[in-house]
Amino acid sequence: MKNVKALYPHLLVLIGFILVSLIYFYPVLQGNKIFQSDIVQYTGMAKEQNDFRKETGEEPFWTNSAFGGMPTYQLGAKYPNDVIGMLDDALRFLPRPADYLFLYFFGFYVLLMVLKVDPLKAFFGALAFGLSTYLIIILGVGHNAKAHAIAYMPMVVAGVLLVFQRKYIVGGLLTMVAAALEINANHFQMTYYLLLLLAIIAVYYIVIAVKNKEFKDLGKIFGVFAIAGILAIGANATNLMATSEYANHSIRGKSELTFNSDGSKNTENSSMKYEYITEYSYGVSESFNLIAPRLFGGGNGEELDEKSALYEFMLSYGASPMEALQTIQYYGKTYWGEQPIVEAPAYIGAIVFFLAVLALFHDKRKVKYLFLAGAILSLLLSWGKNFDVLTRFFIDFVPLYDKFRAVSSIQVVLELCFPVLAIMGLQSFFTTEKEMQWTSLWKAAATSLGLVVVLFLAKGLFSFSAPVDQQLMQMFSESQDKSFGISFINALKEDRMNFYTSDLMRSGLLMLAVAIVLWLYIQNKLAQTTAVILVGFFMVSDLFMVDKRYVNNNPNQFKSAREVDMPFEATDVDKHILKDTSNYRVYEIQGRLQGRTSYFHKAVGGYSAVRPRRVDQLFEYNVEKNINTLGNSIDFQTLSFTKSNPVLDMLNVKYVIVPTGEGDVPVTNPFANGNSWFVEKVKLVKSADEEIKALDKLDTKREAVIDENFKLAIGLKNLPIKNMDFKKDSTATIQLKSYQPNHLKYISKNSNEGFAVFSENYYKNGWKATIDGKETPIFRTNYVLRGIKVPAGKHTIEFKFEPQVVKTGSTIALISSIGMLLLIGAGVYFERKKKV
Structure with missing residues (x-):
């Protein structure tokens, strides 16, 4: 008992x-769901596998709806x-x-x-x-x-x-x-x-x-x-x-290419480029956001209101109240830190910081130094390129560190360690005699409030300028006189400065309030339980109010279950393409790296931090580098291409969604190679460099290219294929007879032995090819595709994805x-x- x-x-x-x-997410009790941008993208990416699972009760482990085909291991596979x-x-x-x-x-x-x-x-x-x-x-x-x-x-x-x-x-x-x-x-x-x-x-x-x-x-x-x-x-x-x-x-994974898409030499030793890993590096000064949320302007989506200096400036310039409010909410970019995109500051709480400092002065357990060390290491590594020596050391010498990007996210360790220290400080404070409590309290107050005062006095050291200011100035100079742009930016800087000042004062007052509560306890004016509840209330309320600025219960964040579960509506372009019920792929020029296209079509793009490297390189090195040439080959009268594109053709891209001044249009690619085809010639090259370069001018309908080093990837001493010509007559055909993401069946007819290329992504592990039930080797062809040798006659060819892993x-x-x-x-x- x-x-x-x-x-x-x-x-x-x-x-x-x-x-x-x-209570925090109370709309879920009303049957609503939170609308999460990344999950929306995932919903698009995963639709084919989820539909297949629902229809068959089986797990495909492969999807063709993203990047031309990839495993679903990082897409919620069960x-x-x-x-x-x-x-x-x-x-x-x-x-x-x-x-x-x-x-x-x-x-x-x-x-x-x-x-x-x-x-x-x-x-x-x-x-x-x-x-x-x-x-x-x-x-x-x-x-x-x-x-x-x-x-x-x-x-x-x-x-x-x-x-x-x-x-x-x-x-x-x-x-x-x-x-x-x-x-x-x-x-x-x-x-x-x-x-x-x-x-x-x-x-x-x-x-x-x-x-x-x-x-x-x-x-x-x-x-x-x-x-x-x-x-x-x-x-x-x-x-x-x-x-x-x-x-x-x-x-x-590490690229096999020795050159970059612009032709320069690839000197990176890590799996990903240094710039990509450190793109999201926390600014050194910006780190003080941890104790004052809008010290550097908050997040990219921060909105100004009628009390702002920018609003007053717009009114003085002659704008109506509605025009002024709309302008400042759209162009009033308050964030002036160093990161490209920030949803909100990484605020741990002013009181959490104060209590953590109290722990360092008061708690006698040595374990506190472990959490302090974790917090410091986390902070230093979050600076990324702003602490280049440490970051490069970890990238070059610490195993696996180069596998991850967005180094600023390592601050999660700090965000774990500081609350631990804070509660250790609060716990230990109430277990010692009053004299020691007072000594630790005034030291913690002096340190924490002293830091706030120093930051307040240091305001004059900052310019409050942001990279976006130049873009705003340039935009305004095209439509307004130059003085408007200058005055607009000056008013915006004033608002940034006001954020800096007001949030520092807010944090200082919160720290002072907690210090007073603990002092009143020392003076026997408050009972321990009352003091703890007051400190806890202030601490949680502080964070709650800041959080609600960014994640709240407005209609933009919580929507009906249907809107969340089916986040995309088919456009007229989608509906036009979907009239074609054959098996093909779609390329959306302005949105290759998003999941919307995958929701409706078999796309060559998608949204994933682990997208297939070779497919990504194919577009970066071959297609998107020559995007203007691609655009020039479109006949906008007939909405079709007038010229073949080797890469799009071999990927069976039958439709390209092209942006225009009047919206997107579906452009047909009549040169698409189809699902599979016989070639007349196979070329062997000596490296991945030669293989990808060959695709610039390769006639993919007649020729195929294979890197001879591929033999090492499949454990062969010699490839059972060499540079050779194949006889191909007009009656030679391969037709896709049945399609599932993990099982493809073709019928081939050819009076001669041939080499067939399939517009499906090569993946070494899991895919097996059979001809009339007998397994045959799959060759990585044209940098990303599959190829097999097919004997003369009529045959049933099947590809099944049955991963042994x-x-x-x-x-x-x-x-x-x-x-x-x-x-x-x-x-x-x-x-x-x-x-x-």
Whole structure:
């Protein structure tokens, strides 16, 4: 009975988490769904696989609706024996995105319990973590996998700390389950950043153990981590193995080309270009957004109102109130930081910062320095190109670091560490004598408020200018006199300065309010519980109000379920193209890297951070580099091409959506090669460079090109094909008889032996080709396509996608999941036995 009563506070906390999650996203209770831009793109990309799964009950693992064909491993593929996925589904029982918010709270609460924080303080701490502005913003735009992975990070840290504290059974089981859930979230960039924090923790405890000569304990610790890690990885084997297999095929793999699309030499040693990795680098000064949200103007979508200097300027210039408001909301770009796009500042909370500083002065536990070190490393790495030495070191020497872009997102580690420090500070503050409390309090207040004062005085050091200002000046100079543009920008700078000043004052007042509450407690004017509730209320309200500026319940963010589930409406262009019921591809010139086209058609573009590398290069090096030439070959009277384009033809691009001054138009490509064809000549080249260059002028209907190094990729000493001519008469045909994304059937007729090219993307693992049921090798042809030798006569040719990685991974996942269940059962038994 006593044990049951001890659970009551935790039960109340969980109910509180559920209520806060639902209150924040209350439209979900009305049947509405959040409209997330990234998920909209995913919906387009994944439509073919989702439709196939719904119609057949099977998983295709391949889609032809994006990038001309790619595996669905990173598009929400559902794998057999995914027991961890079932557990995750059970934990995410609330409507989305309230489910992820609840997970934020729950995971962080577990960590604070391990750090011996009492339930009330842990409750407010978990809310502060979950309402950290960046964590809310990613829910607003649809970075669900990222949010998912972040939510399980604190639980993994909790398990690791328990193991190092020699609580082998509980810590090992928590580490095992939390790590399995973390990996299952399928955002390896976030998991990688978590590993950097865990490395700091591990080094600290290992050094202490070695100094104390606790080698036996170290052996147990490593053994527990080994078992937990092996089973957590094993339970996710299918996804991990499939992702690893596909990675080198994607833009995350190293390019085989030695030159760039502009002809310059490719000198990059990393998987991705340095500029691409560091495009989103946090500005050094901009980092103070962590304690004052709009220090650098907020986000790109920040809107000014009637109280702004820019609004007053527009009125003085003669604009009506409505014209003034519309102008400033459209052109009043307040963000003046260094990143290309920012939805909102990464604000952790002024009070969270204040309490974290308090922890550094007051809390005696050395573990605080681990979280401080994690926060500092996270901050330094988030600067990216603005801290070039450190960033290049990590790219060049730290394994896998070059696989991830948007380095600013590593601040998620900081956003985990600071709330931990904050609640450690709050917890420890109430456990010491008054004299020490006062000493720590005034030091924390002096440090935090002193920083605010320094930033306030430093206002004159900033120009408040943004890269967008030049574009606005140029635009205004074309339609207004030059003085208008100058005055407009000056008024805009004044608003940016007002944001800077007002938010610094806001943060300072919040810190001061908490300092006063704690001082009143020292003076015995407030009870401890009252003081904690007041501090928690201020802390959470601060974050809540800032978050609501960016993710709120307006109709633009929450829409009906139908609008979210079916986010795209077919345009007249789409309807025209869809009248053609044959099998072909579509290229949308102005939107290749988006998911809308994939929703309606088999597209050569799509929206993915792991798009197929060779297909991407094909457009970058061959098609889009010559986009003006492509446009010049269009007859806008007949809406058709007058000239062949080798790459589009071989990809079976039958329709190109072309932007015009009067909207998009569908242009027919009469030169498209179709689904498959026989060629008369196969050319062997010596490198990927020669292969892609050959496509500029290759007559793809008559000729094919193969890189002779391809033999190494399929484990052959020699290719069973050489430079050779094939006899091809007018009666030779190959026709696609049946289509499924993972199963294609053709009928070929040819009086001679021939070489057939298929307008399907080559992928080494999983695809098997058979001729009359007998397997035949598939050759990577024309840089991205498939080719096979076909004997004379009439034959049935089939391509089936049956990835062995899924079969093997699923078996490992099943065995590992059973092992996990057995260990959990044994762990519960031994823990209960110890208490008897």
